[in-house]
């Protein structure tokens with residue numbers, strides 16, 4: 001997995017609440033059984049005025065310079081709610097996003113970010129608004145600076161602290177393979193199963209009873 | 210301090226404490242479907258990792274498969290067949306339990322998991338699908354994950370999870386005439402917003418929950434994710450045990466009795482403490498329909514569309530204004546009487562036999578309005594379809610002018626295959642009214658199956674209570 005330590009980059013504000021994963025990657029855009037080739041479908045229904053012909057909508061922020069180079073997305077509460085599709089994260093990652101800042105996230109989306117090296121940053125709504133206002137004044141110059149070790153976002157002449165779970169932080173900083181980490185705990189898993197077989201034998205069946 | 214049901218489910222599955230509120234949890238059952246499942250299986254294979262306890266992993270075809278009679282692997286979705294064939298091949302190769310397209314046990318993942326007795330009270334269960342929380346209605350801790358976590362669960366039979374905060378939502382009183390469990394959950398989300406449960410695992414409890422038949426309880430937990438919650442659970446009781454009894458994968462005989470003994474401990478201690486409590490009086494709940502593009506945009510059937518000017522903050526105001534524009538409704542407008550183009554009854558929210566019986570009771574002997582361009586019933590599973598046909602429900606629907614389909618997700622979501630028409634106004638028994646969810650620019654109004662049925666007859670959003 002890719003590491004995330006720190007990043008200073010252009011941020012794009014898309015400040016609506018409840019932006020769901022159907023919006024981030026419409027179901028129709030998940031055409032193959034694969035993690036790649038998804039970025040062209042990212043935000044397809046907002047990004048294109050004619051989705052089938054891929055005619056860009058000049059109004060949509062990511063179609064405008066310098067936001068095309070944005071690596072950070074600023075958004076409203078409950079970002080990534082809805083469908084569990086990890087394709088939403090794969091599409092954003094392929095497009096070049098490395099972090100998302102929002103007041104809250106859909107829980108599954110949040111976990112998917114961490115597992116793909118994208119940092120989800122939770123900041124209060126007024127902080128996100130303040131950063132967005134500052135970015136909009138001069139998006140190329142007013143780049144947002146995120147530092148994971150100190151859990152701080154530097155922007156708009158201020159520092160904003162954010163919290164993140166220890167294991168998520170470690171996974172991002174080290175770029176760990178979570179399955180490999182867990183497989184090292186195999187003895188604990190086996191011990192659990194041995195005890196559980198007695199307590200809940202009906203769990204350990206091999207087919208219809 | 211007493212433990213809550215959620216604490217008990219959590220504690221029973223801790224393999225290792227990971228510190229900072231996180232734990233490695235044992236996962237009892239894993240379910241996959243053809244939409245997201247094959248990616249996990251392919252990645253796992255590429256990494257050379259076997260599935261641990263393949264006998265506890267189940268796979269069904271529901272999302273992309275057509276629901277037309279006589280269906281096979283071919284679907285209306287241009288690249289759809291590849292999802293079906295890839296899932297079948299990877300599932301068979303890994304030796305998993307597969308409910309294939311023409312299998313009798315096929316159906317929507319969250320419907321068949323309960324129906325086959327795969328999910329049992331006290332279980333942990335995951336699926337790369339956000340509505341896995343549906344199964345919480347059996348007293349299980351079940352939640353949706355991404356494909357990478359799916360891979361992790363398949364390889365290790367565990368997941369590293371940070372314990373969510375806990376919330377108890379008590380529904381007091383009795384449901385009024387024409388009010389269903391769908392209205393209960395829409396009412397809750399409408400009142401507390403689509404992110405009201407964000408960060409929480411929720412227990413739904415109280416007399417109004419306890420008196421719900423098991424099938425109607427699934428509808429409540431199904432939409433816990435629409436409330437932003439990690440998951441939702443309902444304490445299992447005699448109604449639950451009766452539902453589980455004799456299901457194909459449930460324990461039988463003495464093993465069942467022993468299990469019930471254990472399941473009876475799955476309830477709050479009297480002094481259990483929750484991080485948050487909400488109490489709802491069912492006397493306040495009437496048939497509820499959404500006006501916008503978030504399940505939080507829910508409205509009493511006799512209410513009026515709200516004005517964004519009254520929104521608490523700027524982001525919400527902008528989002529509401531966009532929703533009004535998308536849905537082509539105006540502040541102050543009544544939804545009741547708004548003409549519709551289509552009606553849909555199906556999805557993991559409301560496609561069980563109880564839902565179909567309730568809808569059939571509304572339409573029996575009547576006709577769908579000729580102004581409708583589409584009216585479709587899609588049973589949640591092949592078993593539900595067969596049961597409905599044994600009872601003659603299919604005839605009632607067909608005579609009324611509904612299409613009667615094979616089981617699957619169908620037009621609950623638009624994957625590029627079959628969809629509602631552009632800008633159609635649809636009353637739907639599903640769980641998501643997101644932009645483009647049911648078709649290009651389709652305007653979805655979420656409602657109970659009986660409200661959908663009544664609206665289909667009227668050709669407009671209707672109050673089921675006013676039907677003779």
Ligand code: SF4
Nearest residue numbers: 340556557618621622
């Ligand atoms: S019926 Fe709809 S919500 Fe349920 S699993 Fe299928 S697509 Fe998802």
